[in-house]
Amino acid sequence: DQAPEDPIFPYLSYGEIKSENISADGMVLFAHTMSLHVWSRYAGRAEVLQIMDAVATVLDKSRLTLSGSQLVSAHVLFADTFRAQDGHTRHGLIRFHAITQD
Template sequence: MTTPASVALRAAVRDALVADGALLAALGGPKVYDEPPRAAAFPYVTLGEARLADFSTGEGDGAEHTLTLHAWSRQGGHKEAHVIAGALLQALDDAPLPLSDHRLVNLRFAVADVRREADGRTYHALVRFRAVTEPA
């Protein structure tokens, strides 16, 4: 059985993030979650929404992925959320991540948005990446 490209990409992204020193310093540890614990200490990052589209060519199969990462902060102001978003960008943009049963053609930063949530004290950085994969 082969691992779907989206599952392999998500696992490789998480592995890269928990191994990145600058991100770990910004978060105060390896606080990168698929689903955060109920009482997760701020700041932390969650792996969010994923979109998958066909990117096949006449030469072979391929997939285009849009992966959203979320950084959550309560430091007081936007600064920490921006620092974490920058660390995500540095860790992943054009990173040569190894994928099981697939090949990562490219991984690129697409867009970031930093905002204050409705509670008035939580800052949320949404960072999107675009990736293209093909079967190995």
């Protein structure tokens, strides 16, 4: 979603979310991919990397509790940092993948 007009840095936002039915052998399975964005105005990459590491630690191979589904697997697919278009803000991107069973 969109960040507020004047956000307080650092902050996290979520981007694209995809879910796909991958059911097989009578099991109802879904594959989910989600992009998380980290935004920082700290000089350098340190703050973005620290936040990304904390997020990845929670999400990667975690045992998240879900309502109505069971988590089969979870892991970080991709993580990268770069300077945002404004030339001042650091942008971190984490792509997370999970498989759930209903």
